[in-house]
Amino acid sequence: MNSILQSLYTYAMDSGKNRYMDRDELREYRSAARSIEKLRDQLEHLLEGESLRLFKLYAENRDEEENYENLSTFRAGLAIGLKLGVFAMSEH
DSSP states (O other): OOHHHHHHHHHHHHHOGGGGSOHHHHHHHHHHHHHHHHHHHHHHHHOOHHHHHHHHHHHHHHHHHHHHHHHHHHHHHHHHHHHHHHHHHHHO
């Protein structure tokens, strides 16, 4: 990713998802995040050996997939914003 896109992406991610959610969405998001962490900890405590290794591998791959989903969503939002900006400027 070029530096300007990287800077915009970093700013958007550092601003936090809660900036783009209403109060109810934010409450549900935080609840789900706490549940995920609690369940992950419980599973890691219960599993051992190959089962634990596979679970950790799954969790790492899921986290990586989420990062790519965030990047894709950011790029889509940026593209929409740029198109709207061009449209608005062409009207004036």
